[in-house]
Amino acid sequence: MKFCSNCANPLRLGIPDEDNLPRHICDNCETIYYHNPKVITGCLPVYQDKVLLCKRAIEPRKGYWTLPAGFMENNESTMEGALRETYEEANAHVEISHLYTLTSIVHVNQVQLIYLAHMEKPEYAPSNESLDVQLFSEKDIPWDELAFSTIKNALNFYFEDRRLGKFPLREITLNSNND
Amino acid sequence: MKFCSNCANPLRLGIPDEDNLPRHICDNCETIYYHNPKVITGCLPVYQDKVLLCKRAIEPRKGYWTLPAGFMENNESTMEGALRETYEEANAHVEISHLYTLTSIVHVNQVQLIYLAHMEKPEYAPSNESLDVQLFSEKDIPWDELAFSTIKNALNFYFEDRRLGKFPLREITLNSNND
Ligand SMILES: [Zn+2]
Ligand SMILES: [Zn+2]
The missing domain is CATH 3.90.79.10 (Nucleoside Triphosphate Pyrophosphohydrolase)
Structure with a gap:
């Protein structure tokens, strides 16, 4: 997962506030992507x-x-x-x-x-x-x-x-x- | 979901071959996106x-x-x-x-x-x-x-x-x- 599916901005991997696992984050539109089973x-x-x-x-x-x-x-x-x-x-x-x-x-x-x-x-x-x-x-x-x-x-x-x-x-x- | 998270190309909604539900499809890198519970x-x-x-x-x-x-x-x-x-x-x-x-x-x-x-x-x-x-x-x-x-x-x-x-x-x- 490299790009935001909402705005096409490149994503970064980081731990959101009040979370404890790394997620793909879009700093442009502030979407966080969660991957689940x-x-x-x-x-x-x-x-x-x-x-x-x-x-x-x-x-x-x-x-x-x-x-x-x-x-x-x-x-x-x-x-x-x-x-x-x-x-x-x-x-x-x-x-x-x-x-x-x-x-x-x-x-x-x-x-x-x-x-x-x-x-x-x-x-x-x-x-x-x-x-x-x-x-x-x-x-x-x-x-x-x-x-x-x-x-x-x-x-x-x-x-x-x-x-x-x-x-x-x-x-x-x-x-x-x-x- | 508007853009391919693999290559940032705009996505289209279509039914892939041998499928029967519409999916988000990237025609550039040929990725199909499935959304599941x-x-x-x-x-x-x-x-x-x-x-x-x-x-x-x-x-x-x-x-x-x-x-x-x-x-x-x-x-x-x-x-x-x-x-x-x-x-x-x-x-x-x-x-x-x-x-x-x-x-x-x-x-x-x-x-x-x-x-x-x-x-x-x-x-x-x-x-x-x-x-x-x-x-x-x-x-x-x-x-x-x-x-x-x-x-x-x-x-x-x-x-x-x-x-x-x-x-x-x-x-x-x-x-x-x-x-
Ligand atoms: Zn975005
Ligand atoms: Zn693509």
């Missing part, structure tokens, strides 16, 4: 004993499998975003049960929310964001071809919790460039 | 039968009571942010129990997380963000002087749940300029 919201869609995964058509991790999820947009709730992403990536309509995982991915400044969701019918299809969409039973999950460790965690929790019959919220913090 | 994270600190509230020293809602909470920063988890805000606003150290409320405040593009937390000792003090900090029992809560409806909701849930002895995650969507 972004929310990723999505679903873990379940149909009978299977879960729905999407094969990514776009980078990062193109060709790897993931749960339908993406950046939350302005003017929507976290649940609306999760439903929207599930429809955009998998052409699937789901019913949300409850928030299932909350992961702070500290090294990339993201907070990922995954909702447990149910599909009434096995209806889904690839989209321009997904090369393929499939239902997988536990024994067929492509564990070595999952796109992100957060997705692997969510699936591990799900199959573990299914044996116990309870799906409590799982809260995780990841903080490493290897995650 | 921000996360507010904080605590509902409990000491014995009382909860800790802060009287806001800054706008908006200066002079009104609130729970310690604020914008999540980069390079921290949601829980770390909640603990940081509780210390910055109330000079209180708390122990987090679990995520208690998740509110999508759609009309201001915020997601607010409030963690239920416990104080081992009644130690707290005002800060440059809080004019006053006090423990309140249920009958003394200043209901008419609370800063935000999200805070009123969290306190109502807490006292209701305390009678039942269970504190499940409450998920709320607010979408009105009156909330």
